[in-house]
Amino acid sequence: MRASIVIVGDEILIGQVTDTNSGWICQKLNGIGIEIIKIITVGDDYAQIVSGMEVALEASDVLLMTGGLGPTKDDITKKAIAGFLGVDLFFHEPTFERIKKIFERLGRILSPYHHDQCMMPEGVEILHNSMGTAPGMCFRYNSKQIISMPGVPFEMKAIMEEQVLPRFRNKSDLKIVHKTIMTACTGETIIENKIRSIVNDMPEYINIAYLPSLGAVRVRLTGKGSDGQVLEEEISYYARCIAEALGPIVYGWEDTTLEQAVQQLCIDKKIKVGTAESCTGGAIAARIVTVPGSSDYFYGGVVSYSNNIKCELLHVAESTLQNYGAVSEHTVKEMVVGAINQLKVDVAIAVSGIAGPNGGTPEKPVGTIWICAGNKSVQETYLLKAGKDRTKNIETTVVYALDFLRRFILKNY
């Protein structure tokens, strides 16, 4: 089974928006054994969309389209699909009823555009959009299928996960099995060195890929073959060997996030957590609360961006700030103790650093970041030497802090 993708959007062709939809779709289809042959990006233009569809369908069984739906796009994709299929648009009553209900609930008024939004090419099969008003659409074309989805990523993803992937799963003879080992705060080359002998031992139909992101590396095994179960067992075996060889840098499997791993650990061990953040400005706490149920273990935090707040709310001694500076091992230790007392938690994580671009000195250049994790009796610290880019430094600090917290708990509880 082979698929192609057509992305519709002027904003991509002028370079204003980077298309991330196609990469996500490729990953997901690959995961269920469907190969992607091409991706064609065209503007909001009837003729270009139709010609893109023609080219895409030449060598593929399935065409997935995103974008070009919505009032201000003039719903150009729907018109192009109708033109391509040689059918008319009709008013789809159930979609209108649904939009009407949503708007009534939100107390908003329908505009004529919402009426237009319900016009659909004949022969459409509606793909429910749980995240927005514009539904996905599926069409049969000879023995092939055309699927059209909105370009808004979270709407597209919801339609893919809930409507599209289930209908293609198990349709392909080729089985592709992936297994991903999540690691934190260790470089790709170090990881590679540690597991080289295991990797050399793997059969050639199992591949390994190292996917680095800020402060983390995903180690992904991919096997292709006809017998899914044998493949599954083999990959699991090698993945276990790799995880064992890597030890505590492994924090989880598949798409687990570091914040999910921390949450699970804290709930299992009944530990209440708080944060005290300077240079990350709340980003660690914000990452923690992205996980549903985080209130079961996370009580809150203090964003002590100014020295004054470090003293007043976290009870860092003024002499500490004077003698060692806000970015120092002493300060982050006192921030942890202050946070534990003030927030009434068991364990706190604190960071203080120079995110940049300004504020660096020869002794403490931009990227100097102190991290401390601790409880009432023990505080452990780590000096992160990050780079020069502010955004990257903040994101890296969040990852290192969460991982440092995880390892502190693993070690001390």
Next chain:
Amino acid sequence: MRASIVIVGDEILIGQVTDTNSGWICQKLNGIGIEIIKIITVGDDYAQIVSGMEVALEASDVLLMTGGLGPTKDDITKKAIAGFLGVDLFFHEPTFERIKKIFERLGRILSPYHHDQCMMPEGVEILHNSMGTAPGMCFRYNSKQIISMPGVPFEMKAIMEEQVLPRFRNKSDLKIVHKTIMTACTGETIIENKIRSIVNDMPEYINIAYLPSLGAVRVRLTGKGSDGQVLEEEISYYARCIAEALGPIVYGWEDTTLEQAVQQLCIDKKIKVGTAESCTGGAIAARIVTVPGSSDYFYGGVVSYSNNIKCELLHVAESTLQNYGAVSEHTVKEMVVGAINQLKVDVAIAVSGIAGPNGGTPEKPVGTIWICAGNKSVQETYLLKAGKDRTKNIETTVVYALDFLRRFILKNY
């Protein structure tokens, strides 16, 4: 002058790598008046590359290709170009000499691959690569041009900047001018209604596009014509009309972020700001500190994820929580007052809501979010009715809170 792009790479079609080359190329070509008609992404496959080239050249004067060059790619793009042009590959002596010199300097040994790397399709014009060993290539095809570059972004960018853009600059009679108006917290359809008469009045060579993201819409004007200066003036005129008609929902121009707009406003008016966050868990503060220099106006915040912290650190009355609940107008008002006193700031922004997926009740369903901005004497509140998705709710709340803060300051200072 119209161009198309062919991106070559299996890694993109399996979703492992996001193509950022094409977006960058689009921006650069657009900036010198060259329109991009399509982008076609194909795998490392001879037939797919050739067919991609055919489709791309149908409607374009220039074809730019990246990727598919290099040892592990078997230099598949060069073979495909030779096949497409109906020519042979030949050994390009000067390229070999250059590589030999570079390797001698680095003390590295040439491999047989480096010999292969010097094979070029006949008719090639070499485009010097100042960042690597694989040069770019240019070919004439009828009256059109084919340009092929390595896929490594910094090598591609160097060849584009030094070799490709200079040869097309001022070659295009078409000037393209963009102007973007940034708006917050107002729907696309409402915006459209407010400016319809202005838009209808615009000449047909000026187009408008609405680019929505969570809680924000970018309104972009694009003009195409032969006289860049006249176009610039016309677009500026219409953009000013639109901004005036939209009023305070406009927070900036071009790529300004909401947090940048807030920072500028607070620094101009000498206002110190603090945050008190419940459901966003620090995400508002984290967004604020992404901007360099935020410490000039942002002192810090309290993440009061638990009720206890709302009382202890923000001095919200226990009776308020009991009588009205943590998610209530009364609570966010007291959070603002508490934050002002505790953080010693002029203005604070507070949010408390039910992000979901759990915690909703019939009276306060998931997505119910109270926002308050205020100073010591006046606190203004807003009830945001967001949706069901936790991540979306948090992100939407951040945007609404920042914008509510911005408008509070505009109105009261």
